[in-house]
Amino acid sequence: MENLGASTVEIGFISGITSAQNMIFALPGGILADRYGRKKIIVWGTFLRTLSPLIYFLAPSWEWIMLAAFFNGMVSIYMPAFTAIVADSMPESRRGTGYGVYSTITMMPNIFSPAVGGWVMDNYGYVEGLHTFLILQILVSLLMVAIRWRYTEETISKPTRTRRAFISKEIIVDQSRPIQVMLLVAIIGSFSARLVMDFTNLYALEVIRLTNTQLGLISTAVGAFVAVFAFPSGMLSDRYGRKNNIMVARVTNPVTQWLVAFATDFNGYALARYVNGIAQAMGGGNQTSGGPSWNALIADIVPPEKRATVIGTQNTLTAIVGAPSAVLGGWLWQAFSPQTPFMVSGVVGLVAATLFWLGVKEPSKQEKLATQARRIRERQLQESRQNEHG
Secondary structure, eight states, rough: OOGGOOHHHHHHOOOOOOOHHHHHHHHHHHHHHHHHHHHHHHHHHHTTTTTHHHHHHHHHSSHHHHHHHHHHHHHGGGGHHHHHHHTSSSGGGHHHHHHHHHHHHHHHHHHHHHHHHHHHHHHHOOEEEHHHHHHHHHHHHHHHHHHHHOOOOSSSSSSSOOSSOOOOOTTTTSOOOOHHHHHHHHHHHHHHHHHHTTTTTHHHHHTTOOEEEEHHHHHHHHHHHHHHHHHHHHHHHHHHHHHHHHHHHHHHHHHHHHHHOOOSSSSHHHHHHHHHHHHHHHHOTTTTTOHHHHHHHHHHHHHHHHHHHHHHHHHHHHHHHHHHHHHHHHHHHHTTTTTTTHHHHHHHHHHHHHHHHHOOOOOOHHHHHHHHHHHHHHHHHHHHHHHHHH
């Protein structure tokens, strides 16, 4: 975007637009997924992924990026359904492991693509290299649409289509206390993460003066860290609980922001990113929320028929806070120093970690088993009643 004439504040503004789309689409997407099923939302949301790179490809100036950011934000409509369908498909006792395996598989391309991308940018320039990858992204997105339409199986056999208000107080007020606290932690974490998320690579290139190839190599290593540690991290959360994993991530992630601020060379910046990769793998500290342990804990607490709604609510609330935070990060960079947004992000992130530790009580294994058994009985009873009414 800098090549198209955007400043750091304008970069933050465009990022804020992308985040703002979650306000519009994430919560309705979650509600629709709970009421009408997961598959259709996922397939149509995946199709929307093709529009953003197409506009990026055709953009003559940075103002066009705002339109691309809008369509990129629309993709958030299917993310609650996608997270929920993964949880629906796994037993409680192996949910952390399942999310860990999923994270490992989906992170595998990130091991190689940053290094390849950095090399292409250094050798062929930003414009030609970016256009090549945008075309590839469009083709891959279309392939994903076909695969998900053909092979995705609906996990809600008979979605509930009620006449209640589309958005009601039960979305937040009627949730359990742990979920309410997790939503608050996600909101504060979003403010922390969005302060720096769009400026981390820019800091490496402009302040530390790394090359694109060096930055790509670091990102490749970070992807490898996440892919390698996600699976054992998920297993640890199944065996010893989700909360410990999340706390490690929630504390480690803010510390890495300070490490970035104090980095002056390749080794210092690389160390900060590598430690951050471990936090991502542990789950609960990557960007705003999410990760194997975080998603597994939500699935442990929330019944299947409400999971997508809760996840959509989380994404919407974090976006509301994240949109202005990205602009604030750009302003702090320009008004004070490039290090300032990273220092502020670290402080805010530790506040979120403290609230999580004090406010969230993880269900015991006995409570999880009892809840799982009750949900199975309730689902069987509901299906029996629906079959009787034909």
